[in-house]
Amino acid sequence: MKSRRQRTNDDDPLTQAIAPPTNESQHQRELRMRAEQEAQRISDAIDDELNRQRIADKRSPKPIKILLLGQSESGKSTTLKNFQIMHSPKAFRAEKAYWRGVIQINIVQSIHAILDLISRAHAASHSIITACQPSSSQHPFSPSAPSPPPSTVKDYPTITAEHLKLKMRLAPLFQVEAALIRKILPPSQLGLSDTAALHEVCINPNAGWKGAFNRLLSSAGNRESCDSVDMIDWADPDDPGVILHACAEDMKRLWMDPIIKRLMEAEKMRPEEMAGFYLDDLDRVTSPRYVPTDDDVLRARIKTLGVSEHRFVVRSGLLGTAMSHDWRVFDVGGHRSLIAAWAPYFDDMNAIIFLAPISCFDQVLQEDPSVNRLADSFLLWKTIVSHPLLKKTDLVLFLNKCDILRSKLESGIRLGDYITSYGNRPNDFESASMYLKKKFAALMKEHSGDRPFYCHFTSVTDMKSTALILQNVQDVIVRDNLKRSALMG
């Protein structure tokens, strides 16, 4: 009778599966033994390498960790792009084909927003005409003639047949939009958000979107190249750039049209202040062999859904020595529904760069139109400065989108109309920005005590000025990190 142990081994399907065949010849046995030895050698080498890495990780100094925080569209991912340009420019430029796709979506979405406005204006004027038209049985001047249109109907400039023809000629762009979104989004995200994505494209950085895009790039391209632009098949008739190029003149006509400009003014729609704006560069960005510049990539808009970690080697010239540090920069999504995902990252961060877009004083949150964007930034900042897990973390505040703030104030939009405490102070950039800086500083003092207030006025789409600011921020963080290690050591 078999023992219990023997029975288990003999019946075990794994043992059976890897057991040599019963009718194995001598030659086959030798081959199998050699293959097994080779597999064992490779496995041992991998174990050795992992051990070496584990020991090296223990010996090397701890990486410096930075978390980028702020509401949606505050400029977190754009700040990350600036880090990439400074510390891994080759990798940044290698992704240009993906950004070309994002920029093409951004262009189409700007046009889409203008065409939607035309439809609304046309429908509104149509409803006025219908409301004013007498019914066939009524005399136009009879006392019971319909009343004038309600005052709630907007006084839009007249949309002409020419505008409607333009709208029809631009219809192919919607197919391009859908095709581009399918190209950019990984299949796992498409099913979930197909309709939502058509309004705003989101990306989960952990969902392998660049891989998905890569698969769709021309197979005729040179895959060995490190620059993804080399993988674009410029002769591909299905490339979305072909339709964009074909529609370029009509897009320009739409954007330059004086009636449409008046319509946008009436609706307080200012596309040039919206994320992902390229309509002033249509000739260039729709040209047949368009490759985005670094500036174009900084202006591209795609919403972040998850959390992504990016590694850099940062050299700092502190204390006259050239030091290198391993940096980890974490980019998160700022949409309200994603804020709960921030806290697990608070522990163990050296610094937080908090972005407050101060130009947004006259805007509301997309996810909750009852909340003013600037008020939301104040609230988030208060939460961060008073968070118990962040007591020892360097907090660096970027008062961002200063370029937009300046142009808004210059165009006559008054800060005091939205922030009543600003009162009748001068409506210029210097006064407004200093006032807002003081408000953020006061919140920090009130909720976090005497703690260094590192604050910068930024326009992170401006590569040059951002490089100088980030250099300064890096030095401060490295210095504080050294101080902390000295205290602990």
Ligand SMILES: Nc1nc2c(ncn2[C@@H]2O[C@H](COP(=O)(O)OP(=O)(O)OP(=O)(O)O)[C@@H](O)[C@H]2O)c(=O)[nH]1
């Ligand atoms: N003009 C201007 N545009 C900016 C500035 N900072 C960011 N942007 C643009 O604003 C848009 C949103 O920036 P992102 O960096 O994607 O914002 P985010 O904070 O990562 O947003 P989420 O991923 O939704 O949390 C992009 O199109 C940027 O190019 C700025 O200082 N000036």
Ligand SMILES: [Mg+2]
């Ligand atoms: Mg982002």
